[in-house]
Amino acid sequence: MSATSPTDALSYYGRPIIKEPVWETDIPLYFFTGGLAGASDLLALGAQLSGNHRLRVSALAAAAAGAAISPYFLIKDLGRPLRFLNMLRVFKVTSPMSVGTWIFSAESATTAVAAACELFSVMPRLRVTAQFFAGLIGPAQATYTGALVAQSVVPAWHEARRELPVLFASSASASAGGAAAILTPAEHAGPARRLGIIGGVAELAASKLMEWRLGKLVGSVYHEGEAGKYTRLATASTLAGTALMALAGRRREGAAAAGTLLLTGSLCKRFAVYHAGKQSARDPHHTSIPQKERGGRAVTQPSSRTGNGSSPSPTTR
Amino acid sequence: MKPGDGVETYEAEAQPRLGFFTDTSVCIGCKACEVACKEWNLVPEDGLAWTGHSYDNTGELNANTWRHVAFIEQQAPDPIKQGKQDFRWLMESDVCKHCTHAGCLDVCPTGAIFRTEFGTVVIQDDVCNGCGYCVTACPFGVIGKRERAAASSPAGAGRTSGQSPDVLQTAVASDGLGAITKRELGGDGGMHKCTLCYDRLQNGMEPACAKACPTDSIQFGPLDELVERARERCGDLVEAGVSEARLYLADENDGIGGAGAFFLLLDEPEVYGLPPQPIVPTKNLGTIWGAAAVAAGALAVGVAAAFLRGEE
Structure with missing residues (x-):
């Protein structure tokens, strides 16, 4: 139970009201690798359109690496991994996971085609087409995971529904910029550096906005326990990575260090969000107090036939 | 009460919406509902221990707990001897709410969770791939995961850890425990919850828990009739001086569109571990x-x- 929760608020022996998500750490790892792949695909498309061959190859390599490892995390976390394909028998707009499965499948396929063509230097026109579609799908791939966790009853996620997708997009941009800056000679890496800086600044700003909008009770969970540890790591890494990229990104060693820091910050941010959700779900007051303040019609009392005017609230404390 | 989302797809085959009215004011905490549910649905054992919280065994609804009796001990004004303080024991048999707007059903990415012709919400074990999204979408914390292998089953863990479910089945059967289904061993990695005894409904029978309830605390029937009966009962209680009696999830304008399983409570919902205004x-x-x-x-x-x- 978080330190900020009032101890006099009602609960059933302090037990959680909602279930803690059953997802393991594969899921934040997937958010990171999927985000890296999505933003890198768009960066590669930008490089393709601007004729920056060297940067295109680096960004495509990062996208391909992300897209190649993502299915491992995604499928491993299923209770019945062999039934992954059951997700491809339906399309449901009410389920960001269902929509995301299709986004992810399309993005992986197009990235794989582009990467294979690049690797074997064959079918350049197919490569360009595949890269084009991968770049178009990339932003969806980088943001749907934010929508996925927001579409839940977990207070630290659902109440941050307006900010989480943009936080994930920022974090993905920072990681993609960082990865491409590491892999690309400085003279070709200008857009990667700038994307890293834009992403880093946006990630820091989106985090602050999210915590502010969540308010004290729920927002503080991002600074407690495991979530707090990863939030501090993410903030420090992203801050340092952004600054270093701006100051020393034109030097290869500087770009390598800054890129590594941005990647670390992005990864830690997903772990912070993941743990914040678990911690928030465990605290019954995160669920009950905002709900009580919001009000509603879940509890009803039939108007008494004798016109009983007494207060309906019981005196059971 | 409105029909559950999606039931219109049954067209002429749609049945009247069926549900539970759980009147906690007459619950005696016997747990016959828990036992009957386990027996009928072959739900695995979920811990034969005490939680230390009054007479509660399991603490919550979960993959292997489809009915859960909550016990709350309170100092409270004696309802009969006016003005005197007395001990009050609240007991409530909790269950899946079979929501009109069901979050679990909305987010399920495989279509494993569906709306039945009776308006109830059921998980198809043979389709569920164990992604766990429904767990995060339930405002009541009803759904849980049966962990793979026998890791989550304390009773089976000693004999069976580290072996495949098929091996387990033989091992347990030859252990002298008689016929035991694969399902009883749990460990399928899928998500599970109350089905409102879908198989019994299809055969014109009432769910096992309602059948077993000795005080009619759990009432089963067409939802509209139940709501009417519950309003009357709640009004009678208030009139008789039990001013804290209230209905929970019986209003179709609440955050889940009303529930197929609703309750008469004698205190705030969160006292029973229920969300006060679920959405x-x-x-x-x-x-x-x-x-x-x-x-x-x-x-x-x-x-x-x-x-x-x-x-x-």
Whole structure:
């Protein structure tokens, strides 16, 4: 139970009201690798359109690496991994996971085609087409995971529904910029550096906005326990990575260090969000107090036939 | 009460909406509902221990607990001897709410969770791939995961750990425990919850828990009749001086569109471990997709901006 929760608020022996998500750490790892792949695909498309061959190859390599490892995390976390394909028998707009499965499948396929063509230097026109579609799908791939966790009853996620997708997009941009800056000679890496800086600044700003909008009770969970540890790591890494990229990104060693820091910050941010959700779900007051303040019609009392005017609230404390 | 989302797809085959009215004012905490549910549905054992919280055994609803009796001990005014303090024991048999707008059903990415012709919500074990999204979408914490192998089954863990479910089955059967189904060993990695005894409903029978309840605390029937009866009962209680009696989830205008399983409570919902004003998370679907679209657009703008200064 978080330190900020009032101890006099009602609960059933302090037990959680909602279930803690059953997802393991594969899921934040997937958010990171999927985000890296999505933003890198768009960066590669930008490089393709601007004729920056060297940067295109680096960004495509990062996208391909992300897209190649993502299915491992995604499928491993299923209770019945062999039934992954059951997700491809339906399309449901009410389920960001269902929509995301299709986004992810399309993005992986197009990235794989582009990467294979690049690797074997064959079918350049197919490569360009595949890269084009991968770049178009990339932003969806980088943001749907934010929508996925927001579409839940977990207070630290659902109440941050307006900010989480943009936080994930920022974090993905920072990681993609960082990865491409590491892999690309400085003279070709200008857009990667700038994307890293834009992403880093946006990630820091989106985090602050999210915590502010969540308010004290729920927002503080991002600074407690495991979530707090990863939030501090993410903030420090992203801050340092952004600054270093701006100051020393034109030097290869500087770009390598800054890129590594941005990647670390992005990864830690997903772990912070993941743990914040678990911690928030465990605290019954995160669920009950905002709900009580919001009000509603879940509890009803039939108007008494004798016109009983007494207060309906019981005196059971 | 409105029909459950999606039941209109049954067209002429749709049945009257069936559900539970759980009147906690007459619950005696016997747990016959828990036992009957386990017996009929072959739900695995979920811990033969005490939680230390009054007479509660399991603490919550979960993959292997489809009915859960909550016990709350309170100092309270004696309802009969006016003005005197007395001990009050609240007991409530909790169950899946079979929501009109069901978050679990909305987010299930495999279509394993569906609305039955009776308006109830059921998980198909043979389709579920164990992604766990429904667990995060339930405002009541009803759904749980049966962990793979026998890790989550304390009774089976000693004999069976580290072996495949098929091996386990033989091992347990030869252990002298007689016929035991694969399902009883749990460990399928899937998500599980109350089915409102779908198989019994299809055969014109009432669910096992309601059948076993000795005080009719659990009442089963067409939902509209139950709501009417519950309003009357609640009014009678209030009139008789039990001013704290209230209905929970019996209003179709609440955050989940009303429930197929609703309750008469004698205290605030959170005292029983229930959310006071639950909302189906898909109620904010538009906001969430909108935020994702804005974020994707912002990402595209960010990348474009990164190229804006041209090549160096």
